[in-house]
Amino acid sequence: xxxxxxAPAADAPAARAAAAVTDxxxxxxxxGPIASTLLRxxxxxxxxxxxxxxxxxxxxxxxxxxxxEALAGVSLVYPLLMLMQTMSAGGMGGGIASAxxxxxxxxxxxxxxxxxxxGLLIALAMGALFTVTLLAGGPAVYRALGGHGAALDAALAYxxxxxxxxxxxxxxxxxxxxxxxxxRMLLPAGVMAGASVLYLLLSPALVMGWGPLxxxxxxGAATASVTAFGxxxxxxxxxxxxxxxxxxxxxxxxxPRAALxxxxxxxxxxxxxNTVFTNLTVVLLTGLVGPFGIHxxxxxxxxxxxxxxxxxxxxxxxxxxxxMVGTNVGAGRxxxxxxxxxxxxxxxxxxxxAIGLTFAxxxxxxxxxxxxxxxxxxxxxxxxxxxxxxxxxxxxxLALYFASQGAGRLAWPLLAGFLRLxxxxxxxxxxxRWLGGGPSSVFVAIAVxxxxxxxMVAIPIKAGAWxxxxxxxxx
Numbered sequence: 001x002x003x004x005x006x007a008p009a010a011d012a013p014a015a016r017a018a019a020a021v022t023d024x025x026x027x028x029x030x031x032g033p034i035a036s037t038l039l040r041x042x043x044x045x046x047x048x049x050x051x052x053x054x055x056x057x058x059x060x061x062x063x064x065x066x067x068x069e070a071l072a073g074v075s076l077v078y079p080l081l082m083l084m085q086t087m088s089a090g091g092m093g094g095g096i097a098s099a100x101x102x103x104x105x106x107x108x109x110x111x112x113x114x115x116x117x118x119g120l121l122i123a124l125a126m127g128a129l130f131t132v133t134l135l136a137g138g139p140a141v142y143r144a145l146g147g148h149g150a151a152l153d154a155a156l157a158y159x160x161x162x163x164x165x166x167x168x169x170x171x172x173x174x175x176x177x178x179x180x181x182x183x184r185m186l187l188p189a190g191v192m193a194g195a196s197v198l199y200l201l202l203s204p205a206l207v208m209g210w211g212p213l214x215x216x217x218x219x220g221a222a223t224a225s226v227t228a229f230g231x232x233x234x235x236x237x238x239x240x241x242x243x244x245x246x247x248x249x250x251x252x253x254x255x256p257r258a259a260l261x262x263x264x265x266x267x268x269x270x271x272x273x274n275t276v277f278t279n280l281t282v283v284l285l286t287g288l289v290g291p292f293g294i295h296x297x298x299x300x301x302x303x304x305x306x307x308x309x310x311x312x313x314x315x316x317x318x319x320x321x322x323x324m325v326g327t328n329v330g331a332g333r334x335x336x337x338x339x340x341x342x343x344x345x346x347x348x349x350x351x352x353x354a355i356g357l358t359f360a361x362x363x364x365x366x367x368x369x370x371x372x373x374x375x376x377x378x379x380x381x382x383x384x385x386x387x388x389x390x391x392x393x394x395x396x397x398l399a400l401y402f403a404s405q406g407a408g409r410l411a412w413p414l415l416a417g418f419l420r421l422x423x424x425x426x427x428x429x430x431x432x433r434w435l436g437g438g439p440s441s442v443f444v445a446i447a448v449x450x451x452x453x454x455x456m457v458a459i460p461i462k463a464g465a466w467x468x469x470x471x472x473x474x475x
Contacts, residue, residue, distance in 0.1 A: 025182065025183045025184065025246070026104050026105065026182075026183060026327060028183070029101075029105070029183050029323065029324050029327040029328065030105070030327060030328060030331055030333065030336075034336070034339055034340055034343055035343055037324065038317075038320055038321070038324060038340060038343055038344055038347070039347075041183065041185050041319075041320035041323065041324060042185070042316055042317045042319075042320040042344070042347070043185075044185045044186045044189035044190070044316075045180075045185050045188075045189050045315065045316030045317070045319050045320060046313060046316035046317060046351075047189065047316070048189040048190070048192045048193045048196070048316065050313060050316075051192075051193055051196050055196045055199055055200060058200060058203070059074075059203065059221055059225075060074070060302065060305060060369070060370050061369055061370060062203050062204050062207045062208075062221055063207070063218055063221055064369075064370045064371055065207065065208065066154075066207070066217060066218065068294060068295065068298050068371065068373060068376065069149070069150035069151045069154060069294070070150075070151075070154045070217070070218050071298045071301065071302070071370065071371065071376075072147075072151040072154070072294050072297050072298045072301065073142075073147065073150070073151040073152065073153065073154025073155035073156075073157075073158060073218060074154065074155070074158055074218060074221075074301075075286070075297060075298060075300075075301025075302075075304075075305075076142045076145050076146075076147045076151065076152075076155040076286065076297075077138075077142070077155050077158050077159045077162070078301065078304075078305065078308070079279050079282040079283045079286060079304075080134060080138075080141070080159070080163075080279070080283070081162060082279055082282075082308050082311070083275060083276065083278075083279035083280075084130055084163075084166060084169055084170075085169060085173070085312075086275040086278065086279065086311055087126070087271075087272045087275040087276070088123065088126065088169055088170045088172075088173040088174065089173040089176070089177065089312075089315060090271065090275060090311070090315055090318065090402065091268060091271035091272035091273075091274065091275040092119075092122060092123070092126065092174070092264070092268040092269075092271065092272050093173045093174055093176070093177035093268075094177070094267065094268065094271045094318075094322050094402060094405035094406075095119075095264045095265065095266075095267035095268020095269070095271055095272075095405065096115065096116075096119035096122075096174055096177040096178055096181065096264055096268065097177040097178070097180045097181035097319065097322045097323060097326070097405075097406075098181065098267045098322050098326045098405045098406050098408060099115045099119075099181070099260075099263045099264045099267065099326075100112050100115050100116065100177075100178055100181030100182060100247055100326075101181045101182075101183070101322065101323045101324075101325075101326030101327045101330065101406060102263075102326045102327070102329060102330035102408065103115060103263075103330065104181070104182060104183075104246075104247075104327060104330070105326065105327035105328065105329070105330025105331040106330040106331065109247075111260065112181075112182075112246075112247045113247055113248050113249075113250055114254075114257065114260050115178075115247075115260055115263065115264060116178040116240060116247050116248070116249055117249055117250065117251070117254050118256065118257070118260045118261055118264060119174050119177065119178060119264055120171065120174055120175070120249070121256065121261075122174070122261070122264060122265070122268070123167070123170040123171050123173075123174035124167060124170070124171070126170050127166045127167030127168070127169070127170035127171065128166075128167065130163055130166035130170070131163055131164060131165075131166045131167065134159060134163040134166075135159075135160065135163060135164065138155075138156065138159045138160075138163065139152075139156060141283075142155040142156065142159070144287065145283065145286050145287050145290055146286070146287060146289075146290025146291060146297060147290075151294060151297075154217070154218045157217060157218050157219045157222075158218040158219060158221065158222050159222075160219070160222075161219050161222035161223050161226065162222040162225065162226065164226075165226035165229075165230070168226055168229045168230045168233055169226075169229055171233045171237075172195075172229045172230075172232050172233040172236065175188075175233065175236035175237055175240060176188035176191070176192070176236055177319075178240060178247055179236065179239070179240070179245075179247075180319045180322065180323055181247070181322070181323055181326070182245075182246045182247050182323070183323045183324070183327065184246070185319065185320060185323075187236075187239060188236065189316075191232045191235050191236055192232065194231075194232065194235070195228040195229055195231060195232035196228070198224075198227070198228040198231060199224050199225055199227075199228040202220075202223075202224035202227060202228065203220065203221050203224035203225070205220075206219075206220030206221070206223050206224050207220040207221055208220075237249070266408065267405050267408050267410060270410040270411075270413075270414050271401075271405055271410060273414060273417075274401065274410070274413060274414050274417040277414075277417035277418050277420065277421045278311075278417060278420075278421075280421060281420060281421045281424050281425060281449070282304055282307075282308075284421075284424075284425040284428075285300070285304075285424060285425065285428055285442055285446065286300065286301070286304075288425075288428045288429060288432055288433075288442050289379075289439050289442060292379075292438065292439055293375075295373060295375035295376045295379065296375070296379045296439050298371065298373075298376045298379075299367075299375070299376040299377065299378065299379025299380040299381075299382075299383070299439075300379055300380070300383055300439060300442075302366075302367055302370050302371070302376070302380045303367075303379070303380045303383030303384055303387070303443075304383070306355070306359060306366055306384065306388075307387070307391070307394070310351075310352050310355060310391060310394065310395065310398075311398065313351060313352075313355075314348045314351070314352065314395050314398045314399055314402075315402070317344050317347055317348045317351075317399055317402070318344070318348070318398065318399055318401070318402025318403075318405075319402070320344065321340065321341060321344040321399060321402045321403040321406055322402050322403070322405050322406040323406065324337075324340050324406065325337045325340050325341055325403045325405075325406030325407050326405075326406035326407070326408075327406075328340065329406060329407050329408065329466075334407075334466055334467055337403075337406070337407060337466065338461065338466060340403070341399075341400060341403035341404075341407075341461060344399050344400075344402075344403060345395075345396045345399040345400050345403070345458070346396075347399070348395040348396060348398065348399035349392045349393075349395045349396040349399070350392075350395075351395060352391040352392050352394055352395025352396075353391060353392030353395065355388075355391060356387075356388035356389055356390065356391030356392065357388065357389060359384050359388050360384050360385050360388030360389050363377075363380065363381040363384040363385060363388075364377065364381070366380075366384065367380040367381065367384075379439050382439065382440045382443060383439075383443050383446075386440060386443040386444055386446075386447055387443050387446050387447045387450070389447075390447045390450045390451055391450070392454075393450045393451045393453060393454030393455070394450045394453065394454065395454075396454045396457070396458060397413075397416060397450075397453040397454035397455075397456075397457045397458070400413065400457040400458060400461055401413040401416075401417075401457060403461075404457070404461070404466075407466045409465060409466050411465075412456065412457055412460040412461070412465055413457050415456060416452070416453045416454075416456035416457045417453065419449075419452050419453065419456055420449040420450070420452055420453040421449075423445065423448055423449040423452050424445050424446050424448075424449035425445075426445075427444070427445030427448060427449070428441070428442040428445040428446070431444070431445060
């Protein structure tokens with residue numbers, strides 16, 4: 001057993017880089033006890049993401065006040081909203097955090113500063129892409145998913161405001177990712193908590209028109225979200241421009257460098273593609289459930305919302321994994337990085353299993369927050385009882401995906417995400433269109449796909465996928 005920062009002779013450059021690290025926070029990621037350090041890093045993120053999950057729940061509650069058509073309309077938009085959120089925070093944001101963490105782990109402080117600025121340029125470009133694409137193509141997408149009448153009108157009203165402000169969400173998540181890459185989790189968590197509270201104050205007032213505020217209906221929920229994230233963006237930017245930040249934005253003298261864009265995109269682009277697979281799965285399954293009627297669509301939407309809400313909860317663990325795994329990989333400590341990944345996967349699996357089993361046994365505790373309509377409750381209950389017991393596989397697979405971002409090795413997680421899409425969509429299509437099954441047959445396909453996803457990420461990491469092409473360090 002070597003000392004905390006020692007490495008084998010074959011990895012002497014990594015050892016020298018690690019020895020050059022002087023920041024106490026970075027050294028803790030390299031030296032600290034794995035379980036307690038990971039829990040310390042993850043705790044603020046998990047806590048605030050539980051709050052965010054509550055916000056996501058209340059969003060459905062507020063919209064539910066407007067009726068089943070409004071709920072169905074928001075259900076059509078929700079997969080695309082979550083695509084943007086998961087792509088900007090967990091996909092490209094993971095690429096930014098991973099690049100910053102590896103730079104700090106390797107003793108490259110100036111590169112870490114430059115990577116922050118390059119990440120923001122990527123965020124602005126992606127925000128513009130989402131705005132243009134979904135303002136122009138959103139109506140066709142929602143119609144293809146089965147939206148019509150009042151449900152389609154609600155989807156369009158919600159979507160125009162939300163994606164009109166897409167750059168706000170991208171900037172917020174990218175700035176937060178830079179800070180998380182330094183191993184500082186409490187600040188972005190606190191800002192997210194503040195934004196969530198602001199949203200909870202604004203959303204019902206704008207949806208229903210309380211006091212002097214106008215009644216905006218479903219557009220009010222979107223307006224509140226853009227406003228809250230915009231305020232949070234300003235706070236995060238102010239921190240990264242200050243002298244107290246470990247990594248700083250330095251606009252003066254900034255010059256784009258292809259190599260630094262590449263360092264972010266080699267992790268962020270596959271990560272973003274993986275979020276496309278995740279959200280496209282829900283989009284396609286929404287299209288399969290849509291022909292069974294508006295109540296089935298609303299019921300599936302409320303069930304799938306619980307799955308989506310677990311993503312930010314696991315992200316609380318995952319952001320800690322990106323920073324801790326990335327820093328150790330940057331310092332050449334692959335064996336320690338692997339142990340960090342398994343501890344994080346176990347924690348995420350325990351959380352998601354508990355959530356799934358709880359609402360599989362008591363589905364109306366969840367569904368009753370949104371509606372009392374029997375037809376909606378019937379579909380939502382079927383979803384939770386079939387899919388809920390398998391959420392643990394989802395949590396393990398998602399946590400190991402974040403860990404793989406930190407390691408800069410995303411081939412297997414990307415394949416696992418694609419296979420999940422194929423199994424769920426193909427199985428659901430065969431069950432409903434060929435065998436004549438109902439929505440429950442789609443839910444069976446979803447459950448099988450979650451198992452495939454978790455197993456396909458875990459086995460390669462256990463077999464040493466991160467070690468190939470690298471000299472593994474001892475610890």
